[in-house]
Amino acid sequence: MPIATINPATGETLKTFDALTSEQIEAAIGRGHERWLTYRRTTFAERAGWMRAAAELLDAEKDDIARTMTAEMGKTLASAAAEAAKCAKGMRFYAENAAHFLADEPVDAAAVGASKAYGSYQSLGVVLAVMPWNFPLWQVVRFAAPALMAGNVGLLKHASNVPQSALYLEDLFVRAGFPSGCFQTLLIGSKQVEQVLRDPRVAAATLTGSEPAGRSVAAICGDEVKKTVMELGGSDAFVVMPSADLEKAASVAVTARVQNNGQSCIAAKRFIVHTDAFAEFSRLFVEKMKALKVGDPMDPATNVGPLATEQGRTDVEELVDEAVKSGATVLCGGSRAEGPGWFYPPTVITDITTEMRIYLEEVFGPVASLYRVDDLDAALSVANATSFGLGSNAWTTDPDEQARFAVELEAGNVFINGMTTSYPELPFGGIKRSGYGRELSAHGIREFCNLKSVWVG
Template identity: 70%
Template sequence: MPIATINPATGETVKTFAPATSGEIDSAIAHAYQRFADYRRTSFAQRAQWAHATAALLEAEAEQTAAMITLEMGKTLTSAKAEVLKCAKGFRYYADHAEALLADEPADAAAVGAAKAYARYQPLGVVLAVMPWNFPLWQAVRFAAPALMAGNVGLLKHASNVPQCALYLADVITRGGFPPDCFTALLVPSTAVEDILRDRRVAAATLTGSEPAGRSVAAIAGDEVKPTVLELGGSDPFIVMPSADLEAAVNTAVTARVQNNGQSCIAAKRFIAHRDIYDEFVDKFVEKMAALRVGDPTDPDTDVGPLATEQGRAEVEHLVDQAAAAGAVIRCGGKRLDRPGWFYPPTVITDISPDMPIFCEEVFGPVAAVYRASDIDEAIEIANATSFGLGSNAWTTDTAEQQRFIDEIEAGQVFINGMTVSYPELPFGGVKRSGYGRELSAHGIRAFCNVKTVWMGRD
């Protein structure tokens, strides 16, 4: 894939970028490595000042930055602006809490025969971040903000279709006051990742993206014995039980499926309704999905914009067509729109069987698969019948059912009577083939720290 801005609403190539040369890559790594030597010694107060200044710039530039995001990957202007403001919130959260989150942790000194014993968190060094296009600022910021506040420095290898977002993030961090080379955007193809990760000056890596990309980075890092955090795909269940507020569940289900034009790892993708309310849920859900307005993402009245890439639309189309040919029922949507750009309509599919690829594969677009469950046991069984385990949603007012969902759904996150959302205050990540490690909260800032044991004897 060329490194280029291609407008998903029209298919027009707006701007292309030359990939960095091997010499430019080596220079960027060298400068980052040298910068870490002094940056790690800056105080939390100084880093917090820079992080707050970066947040202020993001807020002041939210309108034009949102327009850039929409141009590059097609999300609506409303959601793009919300993403920019969320990035500002992320920087502010870690500016205000990093010092406390990384404070020395006292241990029982007497139990280990010491005068004093504790654990200290210290930065690892240069961290490579391999990031996707669907939340081109937020997914990079949820690494950058904690990593910088911990004293690490970052190299960003962003997706090839959002180069302007990559360059903007590195620029706004520098304009916020962080020293040059603390956070560098490298415009390189995916083929360059291995050499960068194997470089002795790079200490660790984080990746948000596809399962194949995660496997590749994990294998390289494992061979080099370097720590990684992986946030990969998701096929999140959205369970609705008879006691749920059905109207609220349906409204949230629509938002959960079409957020970011359906291109979110934590978007609900598999909707599991109890048999007692299945028909009513499907009728209401289909009605609301079919009523969504698909169109120009810069139009404030648009609900769903284009998919980000032509290949992405082709993959969604293939899974839906396969299911329909095998006997699944298309309740609404199901056919690409006859217009320029990479649009695909909100789609609802029922009568899916386990032998259909759509049963187990992640559909990265506004396509909802609906399943009928006879009881809570079957609902949990369907929810867990996937190799992924990122987020999950369950709607019920029955406290016993709530506890079963919390205990038995195989996922990194369970949201009861709500929609899965990432917050700086909560850990974010998955299990099974959705990856390992955690971003955000205390877990995220400690992910790329050396937890150093300190034992001090008596004088």
């Protein structure tokens, strides 16, 4: 895949970039390692000052970078601006809390025969982040903000279709005052990642992306015995029980499915509805999906823009077409309109069986799978019948049902009567084939630290 900005609304190539050579990659790793040797000695106060400055710059420039994100991957302009604002919030969160999160943890010195004993969180060094295109800034910032505040330095291998967003982030941190080399963007292809991972000066890696990409990076890092954090997508359940506010649930369901044009790992994808609520919920849901405006993502009136890549649209089409040929029913959407750009309409399908690919595979586009179940046990069974385990939603006002969903939904995140999203304050990550490790909160900043035991006699 070329490193290029290709407008998904038109298919036009706007700008291309050359990949770094092996020698340039080597030099970048060297700069990062040399910088870490001094940067790790900076204080939390110094790092926090630079991080707050980055947040201020991002707030001031959010409209400009929003247009860049929209041009590169097709998210609506409003959602791009909101993403930039969320990044600034995340930066401030770690600027304010890193010192507390990474404070020394004293233990009972007498119990271990010491005059003083404690656990100390210390940076690891150079960390490689392999990031996806769907949230060009937020996916990176939720790694970069805690990593830099912990005293690590970062190398970014971003998706090849968002190079301008990637370069903006490096420039942002430099202009904010971070020492040169603290955060570098590597414009490289996927085949060049192994060179970075196998370099002994690279201490760890984090990846958000597809399961095959995660397997590849994790395998290399396993061979090198390097720490990794993986977030590999999901096929989130959205369960609706009879006691739910169906009007609100249906409205949130639409947003949960088509957010980011349906291209979000934590977007609700499988809508599992109790039979007593099925008729009314499905009516409301389909009605609201049909009302969405698909079009130019730069137009403020647009609700759903194009998919980010042509191949992405093809993948969505194949899953829907295969399901329909096998007996699934399309309630709305289901076929793309002719014309330029990689658009696909908001779609709802039902009558899905276990033999269909769509039953098990993640659909990365604005397509909702609708299931009818007879009771709570059946809802949990369908919800958990996937290899993924990232996020989940349950809609019920029954306290006993809420308690069961909180415990028995197999996911890293359970949201009850609300849409799954990520907050700096909450740990974020998955189980099963959605990955391992956690981002955000205190847990996220500690992932790439050495928890060193210190004993003083």
